[in-house]
Amino acid sequence: xxxxxxxxxxxxxxxxxxxxxxxxxxxxxxxxxxxxxxxxxxxxxxxxxxxxxxxxxxxxxxxxxxxxxxxxxxxxxxxxxxxxxxxxxxxxxxxxxxxxxxxxxxxxxxxxxxxxxxxxxxxxxxxxxxxxxxxxxxxxxxxxxxxxxxxxxxxxxxxxxxxxxxxxxxxxxxxxxxxxxxxxxxxxxxxxxxxxxxxxxxxxxxxxxxxxxxxxxxxxxxxxxxxxxxxxxxxxxxxxxxxxxxxxxxxxxxxxxxxxxxxxxxxxxxxxxxxxxxxxxxxxxxxxxxxxxxxxxxxxxxxxxxxxxxxxxxxxxxxxxxxxxxxxxxxxxxxxxxxxxxxxxxxxxxxxxxxxxxxxxxxxxxxxxxxxxxxxxxxxxxxxxxxxxxxxxxxxxxxxxxxxxxxxxxxxxxxxxxxxxxxxxxxxxxxxxxxxxxxxxxxxxxxxxxxxxxxxxxxxxxxxxxxxxxxxxxxxxxxxxxxxxxxxxxxxxxxxxxxxxxxxxxxxxxxxxxxxxxxxxxxxxxxxxxxxxxxxxxxxxxxxxxxxxxxxxxxxxxxxxxxxxxxxxxxxxxxxxxxxxxxxxxxxxxxxxxxxxxxxxxxxxxxxxxxxxxxxxxxxxxxxxxxxxxxxxxxxxxxxxxxxxxxxxxxxxxxx
Numbered sequence: 001x002x003x004x005x006x007x008x009x010x011x012x013x014x015x016x017x018x019x020x021x022x023x024x025x026x027x028x029x030x031x032x033x034x035x036x037x038x039x040x041x042x043x044x045x046x047x048x049x050x051x052x053x054x055x056x057x058x059x060x061x062x063x064x065x066x067x068x069x070x071x072x073x074x075x076x077x078x079x080x081x082x083x084x085x086x087x088x089x090x091x092x093x094x095x096x097x098x099x100x101x102x103x104x105x106x107x108x109x110x111x112x113x114x115x116x117x118x119x120x121x122x123x124x125x126x127x128x129x130x131x132x133x134x135x136x137x138x139x140x141x142x143x144x145x146x147x148x149x150x151x152x153x154x155x156x157x158x159x160x161x162x163x164x165x166x167x168x169x170x171x172x173x174x175x176x177x178x179x180x181x182x183x184x185x186x187x188x189x190x191x192x193x194x195x196x197x198x199x200x201x202x203x204x205x206x207x208x209x210x211x212x213x214x215x216x217x218x219x220x221x222x223x224x225x226x227x228x229x230x231x232x233x234x235x236x237x238x239x240x241x242x243x244x245x246x247x248x249x250x251x252x253x254x255x256x257x258x259x260x261x262x263x264x265x266x267x268x269x270x271x272x273x274x275x276x277x278x279x280x281x282x283x284x285x286x287x288x289x290x291x292x293x294x295x296x297x298x299x300x301x302x303x304x305x306x307x308x309x310x311x312x313x314x315x316x317x318x319x320x321x322x323x324x325x326x327x328x329x330x331x332x333x334x335x336x337x338x339x340x341x342x343x344x345x346x347x348x349x350x351x352x353x354x355x356x357x358x359x360x361x362x363x364x365x366x367x368x369x370x371x372x373x374x375x376x377x378x379x380x381x382x383x384x385x386x387x388x389x390x391x392x393x394x395x396x397x398x399x400x401x402x403x404x405x406x407x408x409x410x411x412x413x414x415x416x417x418x419x420x421x422x423x424x425x426x427x428x429x430x431x432x433x434x435x436x437x438x439x440x441x442x443x444x445x446x447x448x449x450x451x452x453x454x455x456x457x458x459x460x461x462x463x464x465x466x467x468x469x470x471x472x473x474x475x476x477x478x479x480x481x482x483x484x485x486x487x488x489x490x491x492x493x494x495x496x497x498x499x500x501x502x503x504x505x506x507x508x509x510x511x512x513x514x515x516x517x518x519x520x521x522x523x524x525x526x527x528x529x530x531x532x533x534x535x536x537x538x539x540x541x542x543x544x545x546x547x548x549x550x551x552x553x554x555x556x557x558x559x560x561x562x563x564x565x566x567x568x569x570x571x572x573x574x575x576x577x578x579x580x581x582x583x584x585x586x587x588x589x590x591x592x593x594x595x596x597x598x599x600x601x602x603x604x605x606x607x608x609x610x611x612x613x614x615x616x617x618x619x620x621x622x623x624x625x626x627x628x629x630x631x632x633x634x635x636x637x638x639x640x641x642x643x644x645x646x647x648x649x650x651x652x653x654x655x656x
Contacts, residue, residue, distance in 0.1 A: 048155040049141035049162060050201065050212075050227035056311065057242030058211050058230035064243065067250065072236075074393040077401040078408065080234035082146035084208045087117055091143055093150040094169040094176070103167055103178040104191035106132070116140075119154060124163055138163065142200070142232070144208055148172065148459045149182060153200050159217070161225040162200040166191040170460075181570035181594065184457055184535055184654040201227045202308070207287035210235040211242075214308045230311075239283050239391060241270040241316045270316040272391075277374070277384035282320035284385040285365030286312075290351055290358075291324040292340050328366070329356035350655045353455070354479040357467040359532065360656045361458020367466025373422070381422045383468075388413045419447040437504050443488065443545040453484035454540065457532060458656040460574055462539040473498040473510045476521065480533060486521040487540050490550040490557070491627050494521045518629050519639070522550075526560045527643035531569045531652040538564045538572055542579025553584050555614040556627060562607035563644060565591060565600055569652070573600070586610060 054060060061081075065072040075081055085091040089112075096119075097112035109120040117140040122131035138154035141162055145151060150169045153162040168182040169175075180188055198214065205212035211230035230237060237243055246269035250256045259266050265274050272280045293307070307313070313323050320326075329352050331337045341347060353359050358366040365385070368374050373383035393404040397411055412418075419426075426432045429440040438444030450471055454462035471484045473494050485497040494510075495517035501507040515524065526537040540546050541557050550557075561583070564576035573593035581587055589610075591603045628635060636642065 047141075048139075048157060048160060049153075050160050050205070050209075050229055052231055053228040054230065055228075056211065056230070057244040058237050059243045059247055060231045061236040063247050064236045067256070070395065071392045074401070074404075075236060075391070077393070078391075078405050079147045080238075080391075083144065083234050084204070084229075084232040085143045085146070086232065087140040087143050087152065088115055091146070092117060092140075093143075093146060093171050096140065101167055101176045103176070104189060106191065108165065108167065110140075119152075119165065121165075140165075144200075144204060146171070151179070159224045160201070160227045161198055161223065164192070164199050177574075177594065178570075181574065182460060183656055184531060184569065184571045184652060186651050186653060187568045187570065198225060201225050205229065206312075207234070209233065210238040211311045213311045216308060234287070238287075239270075239272055239316055243269060245269075272316060273386065275317060277377075277382040277387075279317060279319070280386050281365060281368060281374070281384045282318075283316045284389075285326075285368075286314055286320055286324075288362060288385075289365035290327040290347075290363050291320075292327060292336075294321075294323055294325045294336070326366070326369070327351070328369075329354070346653070347655075350653050353481045355475065355481075357455070357465060357469070357481065359456055359481075360654050361456055361463050362656065364466040367456075367468075371466070371468040373468050377422070383422075387421070388418050416445075416447050419451075437500075443549060449488060449545065450484045453482070453487050454543070455481055455487075455536065457535055457654055460571055462536050462543075471497070471501065473501065473507075473512075477510055477512055477516065480525075480529065482521065482525060482533065482536055482540075487536070487543075488546050488549050490522040490537075490540060490546050490552075491520050493518055493629055496629065497521075514635065515639070515643075518635060519643075520627050523560060523627075523640070524643060526564060527640060528646040528648060530648040530650055531567075531572055532654060533648075534564060534567060535569070535572045535575055538576040538579055541576075542582045544582075547582065554618060555583075555585070555611055557583060558586070558607050558611040558614070559640070562604045562611070565593075565604045565607065570594065580607065585614070 052060070061072065061075065082091070096110040096117045099110045101108045101110070106122050111118050111120070118137050119140060120135055120137050123134035123136045124131065126134055138156070140152050141155045142153045143150050144153070149171060152165045152167070152169075154165060156163045164179075166179045168177050168179050170177055170182070179192065198216075202214045205214060205227065209229040209232055213228050215226045215228060217224035217226065246266065249268045250259070250266075265271050270283075272283045275283070314320055325336050325340075327337070327340065327347065329348055332341075332348070351358065351360050351363070352366075356370055358364070358370075368383065368385065371383065377383050388410060389408050390410045391408060393399075393401060394411070397404055399411075416426075416432075426435055432440050432445055436445040436450070443449060448464060451468050452464040452466065453471075455465045456463040473483060475481055476483045476486065476494055483494075483497065485501070486492060486494060489497070493516070494512060498507070498510050498512075502509050522537050522540065525533040526541075529537070538561070541552070541561060557579075561576050561580045564572055565580065567573050567576065570593060577591040577593045580589065580591060586607065589603060589606060592599070628639075
């Protein structure tokens with residue numbers, strides 16, 4: 001057969017294969033899939049958990065695989081896909097076969113039965129000690145998370161409403177934590193009630209699934225729920241919109257091939273890469289932002305609560321703010337924000353720094369819109385989420401799929417290239433040094449370290465702020481947010497930072513107290529700051545760039561970490577324990593932040609002993625007091641104890 005004829009035959013064969021793979025109306029799904037068309041049964045029959053239903057034009061990611069194999073493969077390796085999964089042996093990260101976990105004074109016994117997992121526990125419907133007299137068994141239904149930690153949800157027997165196990169499995173450490181310890185929350189010995197709210201069905205479903213519908217039976221007050229999703233996890237249609245029209249249109253092979261030549265794209269499917277920067281970022285912002293439903297607009301045909309029955313009205317490419325209200329500190333004077341705060345008084349303080357910068361993880365869109373690079377940028381210089389991130393790994397990406405999936409950054413965006421696309425003038429070493437006043441390849445010349453410091457918290461770690469800003473001592477004084485300079489130069493005071501900012505950039509000097517002007521800021525924040533500040537400093541003391549810059553070899557961080565090992569907040573202690581393991585000469589110390597108080601005290605005492613031994617060996621230069629810039633010696637000798645007694649014990653409950 002001539003070559004041309006063979007090529008035509010191969011093209012026809014390939015088209016027939018693709019047609020065969022995509023012609024079914026209902027996707028078959030993979031293991032443990034329960035895809036079906038429609039779900040009009042309000043009684044909760046079928047699985048006693050939320051189910052995946054193909055409706056409203058959603059056809060699931062299975063229908064994307066045949067025509068978009070590379071995009072499908074990269075999505076399949078992403079953490080978005082595994083945000084929510086059915087609890088099967090392939091999906092469960094922890095060992096749930098014969099495992100016993102103790103938390104909040106209760107015992108949880110896990111057992112594997114075939115391909116199912118069950119938990120025996122106190123009856124959650126009976127609070128207090130009486131619940132221990134009534135042990136119940138519940139089947140584990142779904143998992144949340146698979147990257148850093150994994151949570152588990154069980155069938156309540158109340159239709160498809162799920163209960164919440166107050167535990168989390170930390171994957172990297174391979175250990176269990178009470179759920180309260182996994183978040184920056186006030187210390188408590190009382191387990192959160194898994195039945196007090198329809199937590200997964202009405203909260204997690206919003207962003208951890210695709211096109212979720214809580215579906216509460218009228219009059220049941222959430223006890224009866226026949227919850228559905230289009231797909232578990234954050235799937236293709238979460239970003240590209242319902243795919244049914246696209247699948248049907250592209251059964252025409254001729255049309256499909258013509259689309260490859262059409263630079264305008266395919267109008268039957270949403271493609272965020274073709275959107276304006278605002279609309280592209282809103283695709284990410286639908287989950288990575290803090291939103292509340294808007295009041296019903298005069299032209300609207302649905303009420304804000306209709307999402308419970310029909311799912312959110314937003315589709316990629318729409319104006320997200322048409323149906324949802326973005327929570328921002330700068331909107332406090334608006335009537336809608338006043339209504340929100342009347343019902344949820346601590347929302348702002350639990351999510352933002354006082355100036356409006358987001359301080360919790362997973363809400364990067366709120367940071368983006370507060371940044372000048374987005375707010376004042378125009379055209380190609382207007383920053384969007386896709387300026388730095390990509391949702392699909394490209395074929396020329398030198399990283400492994402695992403490395404790419406960690407944060408889904410575009411190639412080269414981890415370094416200064418992320419900024420030089422718009423700020424070209426700093427592209428040569430001379431200009432960079434002139435601007436950053438640090439050697440060109442140093443920590444201090446990395447744009448992100450100065451303009452996106454680690455002032456956001458979530459998943460038991462500090463994260464980069466997505467409010468792209470300028471280091472400011474004034475902000476640190478006024479709103480207690482650590483600034484980039486003092487997060488790296490842990491051994492320096494805010495006055496030291498202020499002097500250099502003034503000399504380099506003409507920043508006005510800031511008046512401050514004698515302590516602020518003389519004592520390293522990290523000492524102040526770690527001893528007298530609130531729980532959020534203490535967590536950030538505990539993390540920074542184990543951040544390699546800060547350790548390199550701040551002379552930790554002298555041991556001056558040891559007494560501070562020793563104090564943080566005794567912090568009342570679990571998250572602070574856990575973070576301090578990790579940083580302690582990185583300090584020179586103390587790796588042999590074993591510390592468990594969840595151990596009884598006397599054991600933790602014993603480790604803290606050993607840390608103090610090691611510090612005193614190092615003082616004797618190295619002389620007074622190892623004493624943190626020698627770091628104090630106080631030529632007149634006006635500061636009291638018991639300064640550290642005074643700072644500790646002034647600790648800000650306000651309740652911190654960050655909404656990660």
